[in-house]
Amino acid sequence: MTTYSLLIILGCGLVTWLPRVIPFILVKKIQLPDIILRFLCYVPICILTALFVSNLLIVKEGKFPELNMTYVLATIPTALVAFLTKNLMYIVISGMCFMAIIRHFCI
Template identity: 65%
Template sequence: MGITQYSLLVILGCGIVTWLPRVIPFILVRKIHIPDVVLRFLSYVPLCILTALFVQNLLIAREGQLPAINYEYFFASIPTILAAIITKNLMWIVVIGIIAMALTRYFFI
């Protein structure tokens, strides 16, 4: 087996391993009735995950000290949050976030 064939098999294997855990739950959930309480709980999960990721990047953890603010992300998050409040359109939020981060890195770093 040549290096090219081996690399292709590794890439395909990684793709399958990544894809399966994301698809199998959808297949299983279609055949099961989920109670309304569980569905309401699950509706909050994406918001919780996004908030955790946002706060994790916004704060810099230092051992033995209070967390500090990552000003690069803080300044980029202001127009992004405003775009989210005003437009409520995910495409605009992402585009404005990318532009805000690029401008922040260009002018402040």
């Protein structure tokens, strides 16, 4: 690895890291209005939902979207965990475990 390659990798890391850290630094010093804090509570759920739906459907050009059955099978027990616990951490961990089990035995 050359020095140039190392500098490029470090520079890309810095450029990726800064936009994620700067908002946290700025928000620590100011008091956000209550309406913004309530809005920000929904961001993790929105991100997870967008990631979930984008993986749930298989889109092929010129065809109607199809369901990805592996994800559908993992969704059913994960939705049950979500209904019973209403805890985001349990939902994510159980979803990952169910997906791992399905991929191990079905694929």
